[in-house]
Amino acid sequence: MKYAEEFRDPAAARAVLERIATMADRIGATPESPVRIMEICGGHTHAIFRYGLDKLVHPGIEFIHGPGCPVCVLPMSRVDECVALAERAEVILATFGDAMRVPGTRKSLLQAKADGADIRMVYSPLDALELARRNPDREVVFFGLGFETTTPSTALSIQQAAREGLGNFSVFCNHITVPPPIKALLDDPHMGLDGFVGPGHVSMVIGIHPYDFIARDYGKPIVVAGFEPLDLLQSVLMVLDQIATGRAEVENQYARVVPEHGNPVSLAAIADVYEPRPSFEWRGLGEIEESGLRIRPVYAAWDAEAKFAIGYGAGRRVVAEPEGCACGAVMTGRIKPTDCPQFGRGCTPEMPLGALMVSSEGACAAYWQYGGARAAAE
Amino acid sequence: MCLGIPGQIVAVTDEARLMAMAEVSGVRREVNVACIADGPPGDLVGKWALIHVGFAMAVIDEAEADATLRALRGLGEAQETLQAMEAGAAALEGRG
Numbered sequence: 001m002k003y004a005e006e007f008r009d010p011a012a013a014r015a016v017l018e019r020i021a022t023m024a025d026r027i028g029a030t031p032e033s034p035v036r037i038m039e040i041c042g043g044h045t046h047a048i049f050r051y052g053l054d055k056l057v058h059p060g061i062e063f064i065h066g067p068g069c070p071v072c073v074l075p076m077s078r079v080d081e082c083v084a085l086a087e088r089a090e091v092i093l094a095t096f097g098d099a100m101r102v103p104g105t106r107k108s109l110l111q112a113k114a115d116g117a118d119i120r121m122v123y124s125p126l127d128a129l130e131l132a133r134r135n136p137d138r139e140v141v142f143f144g145l146g147f148e149t150t151t152p153s154t155a156l157s158i159q160q161a162a163r164e165g166l167g168n169f170s171v172f173c174n175h176i177t178v179p180p181p182i183k184a185l186l187d188d189p190h191m192g193l194d195g196f197v198g199p200g201h202v203s204m205v206i207g208i209h210p211y212d213f214i215a216r217d218y219g220k221p222i223v224v225a226g227f228e229p230l231d232l233l234q235s236v237l238m239v240l241d242q243i244a245t246g247r248a249e250v251e252n253q254y255a256r257v258v259p260e261h262g263n264p265v266s267l268a269a270i271a272d273v274y275e276p277r278p279s280f281e282w283r284g285l286g287e288i289e290e291s292g293l294r295i296r297p298v299y300a301a302w303d304a305e306a307k308f309a310i311g312y313g314a315g316r317r318v319v320a321e322p323e324g325c326a327c328g329a330v331m332t333g334r335i336k337p338t339d340c341p342q343f344g345r346g347c348t349p350e351m352p353l354g355a356l357m358v359s360s361e362g363a364c365a366a367y368w369q370y371g372g373a374r375a376a377a378e
Numbered sequence: 379m380c381l382g383i384p385g386q387i388v389a390v391t392d393e394a395r396l397m398a399m400a401e402v403s404g405v406r407r408e409v410n411v412a413c414i415a416d417g418p419p420g421d422l423v424g425k426w427a428l429i430h431v432g433f434a435m436a437v438i439d440e441a442e443a444d445a446t447l448r449a450l451r452g453l454g455e456a457q458e459t460l461q462a463m464e465a466g467a468a469a470l471e472g473r474g
């Protein structure tokens with residue numbers, strides 16, 4: 001337990017690890033026939049690697065890293081469209097820094113900026129609104145991406161722009177939702193998942209009931225978890241306990257932050273501004289029904305797709321992933337990042353080939369970042 | 379980008395737009411409090427909230443704020459968020 005001193009409460013961590021081990025033995029989990037638990041959220045993936053939780057838990061437990069990093073699943077065609085938008089002379093493109101290095105077919109946003117496009121890295125869509133106020137002769141486009149945690153922020157910003165009559169602000173909407181890809185993974189006969197650790201901050205917005213189908217229709221346990229290492233361990237224990245006692249329920253380990261029914265103001269703003277797209281493309285997973293959001297026609301004046309006649313339904317084409325890239329197989333847990341032929345060769349955080357290497361929440365970057373330290377410790 | 383960061387609401391800056399000043403790890407940043415204001419926004423002053431890309435998303439207690447900040451620091455996410463806030467300020471000035 002050489003990582004235990006990193007825990008805020010090592011004694012508590014040790015106690016939970018022992019209970020996990022007992023429970024895993026009781027279920028009959030072994031390295032040959034492991035219990036496969038998917039953590040959906042990229043923040044959880046990052047924490048699992050940072051604290052070496054995958055090495056600390058009983059060897060019969062395997063973490064499968066889910067598709068919960070919105071930057072990682074952004075399809076290349078959307079990056080291309082975003083680069084093209086940024087290259088228009090009248091446009092200031094405002095984006096979260098995370099999206100800057102995602103590879104596109106021609107270039108990333110970082111390369112586009114180096115080539116002269118006016119791209120500003122912002123912390124919040126509120127910064128993009130302010131940019132629009134200060135630059136009335138320019139078109140400010142915000143690159144809206146993220147799961148349900150981020151969706152309310154762009155929805156509220158669009159509502160604010162509408163109230164102010166701010167005509168030079170729009171959002172290029174790439175918001176996606178968590179439940180549909182989980183359903184797609186559960187429908188995949190190769191996945192063989194035994195349970196889920198659910199995303200904490202997404203659930204703070206949507207509550208825990210959107211996951212009911214996982215327990216009810218698929219008979220799998222899911223436990224919504226916080227971000228401290230102890231939260232994660234406790235959630236794993238709760239999943240195992242459900243398996244051991246033959247239950248499949250939606251449980252909330254993070255109730256101190258996640259209300260059962262989510263945040264009503266956020267949900268109302270999302271419902272007002274967005275509607276589901278018939279389907280949306282996920283890098284590595286393909287098209288998934290009703291997994292993406294678009295801006296409702298009443299807010300078309302703030303929809304960059306409508307304003308610049310781009311995006312879904314306007315000559316969109318699926319762009320093939322780069323040669324030798326195994327992002328899809330990693331993202332669905334079929335192989336580990338180190339099994340990808342490009343890992344550490346054609347693909348590193350400095351020169352990412354696939355998106356899983358771009359963000360610290362991507363499984364490949366996490367393997368790379370903590371793999372060296374771990375090898376030294378072992 | 380996906381994880382919120384705890385901040386303390388220190389003042390209301392624009393009641394009509396539901397904007398408030400929050401202090402996040404010693405850095406001040408204006409945030410939107412629409413999602414947590416179920417009364418006059420002035421009632422929020424002194425409270426802790428999880429702040430996500432400039433929007434306060436949940437009221438939390440001080441112990442939770444403390445624990446969350448510690449976890450975020452461990453992941454390097456707290457530093458990243460503070461850098462992103464600085465980058466956002468720079469972008470408004472045309473420096474970013």
Ligand code: SF4
Nearest residue numbers: 326327340347354364
């Ligand atoms: S190493 Fe790079 S190319 Fe291979 S799966 Fe990971 S991100 Fe994709």
